[in-house]
Amino acid sequence: MITSFTLAGLVYVAILIILIRKTRLKEKTTSSYLLAGGNIGFVIGLFTTAATLFSAFTVVGMPDFFRTHGIGAWIFLAVSDTMMIYGLIRVGEMVRRKARKMDFKGMAGLMANTYGSKLAGYVAFASKVLLFS
């Protein structure tokens, strides 16, 4: 068991190293750092969202959720999440269109730009840090 885990871990680390070396950028900009160049595509976007959503709750909370609510939990877990991915792409396109006109980086930049004050950007950034930590 431990050998399999070690092997899987080594393969995972090897894949990460290969990908890091392959995708390493020589020219680093704010856009490439914050927004992955501003266009990550469908597949990477899907996996990024999945990685964000599938947290400890999915591993620990969801089995209990299934135990309590039966297969209706699947609608909550997968169906609502795939709906959300559609919504994210749809709303993201609108934000992107706005971004082209206003030139900002990230949601904090959008807030700062819209309200004409840096404080709005800091509030958006702080709320995000608090929400995701």
Add this chain to the structure above:
Amino acid sequence: MENSRFPKIWLIDAITIIVTIATFTPLVLPQNRSYPFIVGIPYTMWVGFLVSILFVALAYVLSILRKKNTNDH
């Protein structure tokens, strides 16, 4: 280009809204009924699988349309 693109996006949106509403109706969540089974999987579960696959497909089509739009500019 915008004119030919928008009806498509609104069509995808319309399908998404219809599927979203249908998901929360007895069509997907029938009360006290678990048949027909497919390979031992109860009705709501396998229809749920199909709905998730459908949403992924819709999101993919949307991303293609969005990419087309990005390339047009």
